[in-house]
Amino acid sequence: MNLPDNFHLPPTNHKYVIEPFNAKFNIIKLIHPDVYTYTSERVWTVWGFVCKKTGKFYAPINAQKPGDEVSWPTTAYTSMRPPVQRTLSVSVLDFC
Numbered sequence: 001m002n003l004p005d006n007f008h009l010p011p012t013n014h015k016y017v018i019e020p021f022n023a024k025f026n027i028i029k030l031i032h033p034d035v036y037t038y039t040s041e042r043v044w045t046v047w048g049f050v051c052k053k054t055g056k057f058y059a060p061i062n063a064q065k066p067g068d069e070v071s072w073p074t075t076a077y078t079s080m081r082p083p084v085q086r087t088l089s090v091s092v093l094d095f096c
Contacts, residue, residue, distance in 0.1 A: 001018050001026055001050065001052070002018070003016060003018065008074070008075070008076040009076065010030065010076060011030075011076050011077065013033035014030055014031060014032060014033060014076075015030075015031045016028055016029065016030060016031070016047065017029045017031055017044070018050070021049060023052075024051060024052060024053070025049040025050065025051060025052065025058070025066055026049065026050050026052060027046060027049055028046070028047040028048050028049065028050060028057075028079075029044040029045065029046060029047065030044060030045045030046075030047045030076075030077065031043075031044045032044060032045065045077070045078070046060040046062075046063050046078075047060075047077070047078055047079055048060055048066075048070065048074075048078070048079030048080075049066040056069055056070070057069070057070040057074075057079055058070060058079075059078075059079045059080045059081060060078075060079070060080065068081070
């Protein structure tokens with residue numbers, strides 16, 4: 001399986017690899033170019049999962065489990081949902 005033409009370009013010196021994951025999904029790995037001291041193996045991150053039947057993308061819960069179908073903007077690094085930005089709201093009335 002190939003990535004769609006409109007898929008993200010990989011970050012500089014990185015590349016995407018699609019591999020079989022289980023009967024339902026393929027895994028999309030983001031391969032890192034860096035060499036790490038703790039391993040001689042190639043380091044990778046799970047970008048997400050793609051359903052073999054429908055071609056829809058799913059965000060990872062972790063490296064072993066697909067999560068929700070992606071319905072939000074993604075980045076070149078991950079398909080995980082961005083965190084909710086919470087702002088602190090302080091009122092003068094809170095101190096009276």
